[in-house]
Amino acid sequence: MDHFVGGTVYQAFLSALNYHRWHAPVAGTIVRAYVKDGTYFSEADSEGADAVKPTLSQSYLAHVAARAIILIQADDPVIGLMAVIPVGMVEVSSCVIDPEIVPGHHVNKGDELGYFQFGGSTECLVFRPGVIDQFALTAIPQPQDPNAPLVRVRSKLATAKS
Numbered sequence: 001m002d003h004f005v006g007g008t009v010y011q012a013f014l015s016a017l018n019y020h021r022w023h024a025p026v027a028g029t030i031v032r033a034y035v036k037d038g039t040y041f042s043e044a045d046s047e048g049a050d051a052v053k054p055t056l057s058q059s060y061l062a063h064v065a066a067r068a069i070i071l072i073q074a075d076d077p078v079i080g081l082m083a084v085i086p087v088g089m090v091e092v093s094s095c096v097i098d099p100e101i102v103p104g105h106h107v108n109k110g111d112e113l114g115y116f117q118f119g120g121s122t123e124c125l126v127f128r129p130g131v132i133d134q135f136a137l138t139a140i141p142q143p144q145d146p147n148a149p150l151v152r153v154r155s156k157l158a159t160a161k162s
Contacts, residue, residue, distance in 0.1 A: 003081050006129040010157060013122050019153060020116040022086045024107040025125055028074040031081065033101045033113075035068050068095035070113055078160050083126040088116060110154050125157070133161040 014020060067087040074082055088095055094117035101113050136156045151157070 001083075003128050004083065004126050008127045008129075008132045010125040010127075010135070011122055012151060014116075016118075018150070020121065022068075022070075022084060022113040022115065022123060023153060024072065024109055024111045024113055025084065025157065026072060026074040026076065026079055026082060027109045028072040028076075028079075028082075028107060030101055030103055030105045030107065031071040031073050032103060033068070033070045033097050035066065035095050035097060037066055066095055068097050068114055070097065070101060072107065076160065078162065079131055080128055082128070082131070083124075084113060085124040085126065086114065086116065087122045087124065089121045094118065131160055133159045 067085055070084040072082055072084065074080060086095055095114065096117065097114040098112055101107070107113070135158045
């Protein structure tokens with residue numbers, strides 16, 4: 001995955017009460033889609049033994065927890081190849097990719113890619129270097145603000161360079 005070295009990662013947290021279906025962030029063609037098995041109910045030792053704060057282990061979990069990896073070649077050549085990586089956190093180990101999401105299948109922005117079956121989770125969008133011009137202010141996570149607004153499905157996350 002050398003394409004993404006030095007690129008941009010957008011990571012969003014989903015609580016157990018949030019919407020748990022994944023949608024294509026761009027229109028494009030599926031290059032590869034698979035589930036990578038991983039740990040179950042793991043957290044980073046460096047974050048302490050507080051089991052009620054799994055959100056502190058998000059970056060760790062993105063590397064070791066069960067996750068789906070979906071590569072999309074965007075129709076927009078500026079975006080090019082990008083990755084959608086939904087990650088099952090804590091008790092979630094069920095990343096279910098829609099059966100239509102196979103190499104060669106074209107998706108439109110907003111099409112469903114798959115879903116989690118239970119619990120809290122996180123999702124990463126990975127872009128090649130130089131693709132993202134800026135993130136929408138409303139899409140920037142505010143982990144210290146319990147009243148921060150939710151980022152709604154199909155809302156603007158970022159602007160690609162032109």
